[in-house]
Amino acid sequence: MLALIACLAAIQIPIDQPPRLRTILPNGAAITVERMPGAKSLAMQLVISSRGTEESPITNGLRHLLEHIIAKGPKGNIDLRLEKEGGFLTAETTRDAMAFRLSLPIGKLEMGAKILKELTQLPPVTTDSIRQESLILEQEFSLLESSSKISATAWQQLYGDKGLDPNGNLDVIRNATPAMLATLHKVQFTGGNLVISVAGDVDLDVATSLCLPIVAGFPKSVPTLSDRKPGTGGQATIDGFGIGYCLPVPGIRVPETAARLAAALAIASEVDQAYVIYTPSALPGVVTLGRDDDKHGLAKAVASAKPELLFERGKAMARSWILRRLNSPDQIATIRGILMANSTDLKPEVLLENINAVTYKQFSEAMAAFNSDSAVVVNGR
């Protein structure tokens, strides 16, 4: 513990290097390292694209189950080892990727690399361990918030089976077999699907060379960007609270996405306790503008929003929204990792540039879209 405290007080020597380094391996795997002098945390993440393993009605939830099982580690002791050193692991499965995120004290680069390597392996799986994990997933599903349900409902309405909720279907999960998970793991863990994202007070070359062996041994694959095309809007209901206005967006390379995000944030600023959900992606997605109570408050704001009053505010809020995701090592590693898993050349600055370039016309069209047939309006109880 004394070593740990000493570590807390230590200051690494600033290094004269560029802010970040991106490396693409011959097998298609990618590594991004961002140098943040003075940062107190070190973030190291393994992101696995869902290319080739996208959700379908018969597999819906298997990736989520696999994520739970991998996170335990081959010997079931990853959490104990990490927590003893002041580290922590979280994991998440989205439509585009599965991510394992380590938050570590500074100076724990080697330990992080070792644990990321273990997280590329499939731990022993039995029907009993699947049954046990199904119980936990059932508990997880029961805690889903209304905002998640609203967003998931809109995704499915807009994109059908390509918008299935990555949390999954409990029946599919309960009927999973060890062989199914082994196959899924094999398809998922190929070079072109793998990204390691590191951010913290690190040397770019040292961090990159430590991460190379983690992903270098996987078979080569060429990433092909899967696609989804939005259908039409409409009305939907959920077993939950509140209301959501949800619009399809084409992905962060397209200016319309920035305009719709800015419009959502601007309208939300007119109503107490409104929220906006958007996961940046190269692929088409959904911007959700919602509120947990008082349907009329949000409905009125959507109907009466005046772009001439909200244009500058909307752009400022969207800039702040993305800049806040570039504040800490954990956030930076997360957004860079998830975007590189989409496409190795994609970065959050693309969205920032598009936000800065949003015109009044684009913004007012985006605002009007929330009140049009393009939107999915999801109502709770």
Place this chain on the structure above:
Amino acid sequence: MITLLAATLFASSIIEWNDPNAQEITIQAIVRLPKLGARDQAKLQVLARTIPKQTEDYARREMLMITGGAWVQCELTSEVLRISESVPANNLKGGLSLMDSFLRRATLYQEALDASAEQVDIKDYWSQALDPRVLPPVKMQRDDALALYHRIFRPSTVTIAVGGRLTPGEATEIWEKRMESWVPEPLPKERHDDSEPQVRTTNGSGITTIRYVAPAIPSGDPALSTEMLALFALGSGKGSSLFRIAREKHGWSYRQEAILVPTLEGWQLELLVASNPAEGAATKAESIKTELLEDVKAWTADDLNRALGMASAVLDRSIPFSPLYVLGDRPIGASLEDQTFWAGYWEMKTGKKWSPIALLESMNHVTLDDLKDRATTFLNGVKVTVLPGN
């Protein structure tokens, strides 16, 4: 002279929290609350919703111009009211002026009060478990609201915390200058309201919650660091006893955490478990407690070291799943706002500067036997409350 003396004696205090990487400046007002009866607690809730809407100096749109579009938040716990605003890095002066206006010149117009009184807060399972109060509906007249406002907001109850990439002393100088003119209204005649709020008996979210609450410990208790470490060992992190038993072994819960809640007098240590509403929650609650007691007996140096590691991760780096629930239904996070609030709050509560290293050093002296002893005492002393989901 008397005014100057009073201003010195009862002046609001200010702390600066420097973060050289911060992109914005955050300004936090931490207002210590007196003990309030149920009706006043309900009124204060209405007041807290209304204050950020408008002041005598700033309309809503002007506020958003100052903050660069960011919302001003006003949150309540049982112990403090928090007003939180963020401003662009070049607008410290504007931000402090806005905060001053919230503290002294909120308009509290009748229409805004009525709208706030009608607002329904949807509380999730976690919030309902942590704050089981059911406050009576209230309608507030403006005079009544202003009287409560002036009773709560006084120089002596306010701590200001400013965080960001700061020039040392600049925020303090601006704030102290502004405060020279704050002569509080005479305290309104105290009405005696000692009514206790009703307490919910079910969790209306549909999720069952099991809460293990130990008797509160005083603010300056020297055993706080040992108590906290025992809490980390029992319920913080995925290697904790609670996680291993309630989630991994039985599959009874996806979310289960250790919680440290401030009270008016000190701190309250808790464990909280959320479970889908299957039968037998009371039996599960007892079973978890019994198994935790058995688990504590088997703790080794690994458990002690894991608790120390988690404590360092939470106190120094503010990783998620912190037990520091000083913001009501959510713990302190890593954001600049939360870190600044925490630094100000800790100083207000303990009279000492926040130093994670000092607290961690004192935890480092805890032995395994101490840890097991504290955890056992905690578990034997807890009151178990089950709120069945319905």
